[in-house]
Amino acid sequence: MSVCSRASMRMICVVGAVATMAFTNLGAAVAAPVAIKFSHVLSNDSPKGQTALKFKELAEKRLPGKVSVEVFPSAQLYNDAGSLQALLLGDIQLVAVSLSNVKKYTKKLQIFDLPFLFKDLEAVERFQASPEGRGLLKAMDGKGYMGLGYLHNGMKLMTANDPLRIPSDASGRKFRIMSSDVLAAQYEALGAHPVKKPFSEVFTLLQTKAIDGQENTWSNMWTKKFYEVQDYITETNHGVVEYIILTSSSFWSGLPEDIRAELEQVMVESIAHGNNVARTKAVADRKKVVDAGRNTIIKLTDEQRAQWVGVMRPVWKQFEDQIGKNLIDAAVAANSGP
Ligand code: LMR
Numbered sequence: 001m002s003v004c005s006r007a008s009m010r011m012i013c014v015v016g017a018v019a020t021m022a023f024t025n026l027g028a029a030v031a032a033p034v035a036i037k038f039s040h041v042l043s044n045d046s047p048k049g050q051t052a053l054k055f056k057e058l059a060e061k062r063l064p065g066k067v068s069v070e071v072f073p074s075a076q077l078y079n080d081a082g083s084l085q086a087l088l089l090g091d092i093q094l095v096a097v098s099l100s101n102v103k104k105y106t107k108k109l110q111i112f113d114l115p116f117l118f119k120d121l122e123a124v125e126r127f128q129a130s131p132e133g134r135g136l137l138k139a140m141d142g143k144g145y146m147g148l149g150y151l152h153n154g155m156k157l158m159t160a161n162d163p164l165r166i167p168s169d170a171s172g173r174k175f176r177i178m179s180s181d182v183l184a185a186q187y188e189a190l191g192a193h194p195v196k197k198p199f200s201e202v203f204t205l206l207q208t209k210a211i212d213g214q215e216n217t218w219s220n221m222w223t224k225k226f227y228e229v230q231d232y233i234t235e236t237n238h239g240v241v242e243y244i245i246l247t248s249s250s251f252w253s254g255l256p257e258d259i260r261a262e263l264e265q266v267m268v269e270s271i272a273h274g275n276n277v278a279r280t281k282a283v284a285d286r287k288k289v290v291d292a293g294r295n296t297i298i299k300l301t302d303e304q305r306a307q308w309v310g311v312m313r314p315v316w317k318q319f320e321d322q323i324g325k326n327l328i329d330a331a332v333a334a335n336s337g338p
Helices: 007-029 047-062 080-089 108-113 121-129 131-136 181-189 199-207 218-223 249-253 257-292 302-312 315-323 325-334
Strands: 034-039 067-072 094-098 145-155 157-160 174-177 193-196 213-216 232-234 240-248 296-298
Touching: 034 047, 047 067, 047 094, 047 145, 047 257, 080 094, 080 145, 080 240, 094 145, 108 131, 108 181, 108 240, 108 315, 108 325, 121 131, 121 145, 121 240, 121 257, 121 325, 131 325, 145 218, 145 249, 145 257, 157 218, 174 181, 174 199, 181 193, 181 302, 181 315, 199 213, 218 257, 240 249, 315 325
Parallel strands: 034 067, 034 094, 174 193, 174 213, 232 296
Antiparallel strands: 094 240, 145 240, 157 213, 157 232
């Protein structure tokens, strides 16, 4: 006979069962939330920083107690290369890295570095929304990564200690670039010396004149104060800084279905927010740099621009086999508008 069937013990058993249920429910209620560390190399007020913070805000609001998001800006944890390794090791769960820094994992995404390929951010967006562009989000799948979306920063300018008006002005000078063979080829075509360095080192390299120049967006020029340590800015708009937001396939596929679906929606909304910030900052941060009055800003004449295009565009041919002509054609088509 079970002890619980005895009248004297019945009350104790009922109380025990209720206590066990309460304990079990309590256990479920206090189950640890899914911890998500989101690492990137820019400041909180950059398009990438604002995307990460929006993701934290929306994810924690929509999934209270189920997820907790920590954002680590300004390369506090890792630079881009380190963050890609840390993602696979499970030390972090989300990164937004420049597409110029992923060539080790796929050659196809090098398309975003081809000089004078996209005429503006709208063209980039059309390409990213095309079947070819959407397919590229999966280009790193086999390597353990999952692309959750693209994010803009802006069009690139060239800066230097001396004026850059025609391609030969860059000849013999040292330019910091991201870890991209296309960007290296672009500077070699100019007769310049490309120096691959992480973003976190750029300010000091410029300040100490270890390099002569670099290329970046208005937003990065302002938020990282590069304009303080360069005299000349040429509005080349020759390329783009675009990001891919990555997670690890094993982390993402291991999430409970309902949490994953909500986080995917949150990511879509966070990217839309970040893209708006990018558009606003491309104008507002340009104005801040201009108003600071420290730089000579060079606008290229049509004739000068044609010279830069003439020297740099042959780089496309060099990388056509690695990237795929079909992708390049789709990107060129995206310039024509809807
Ligand atoms: C760089 O120059 O490395 C950047 O454009 C990095 C970034 O994330 O914007």
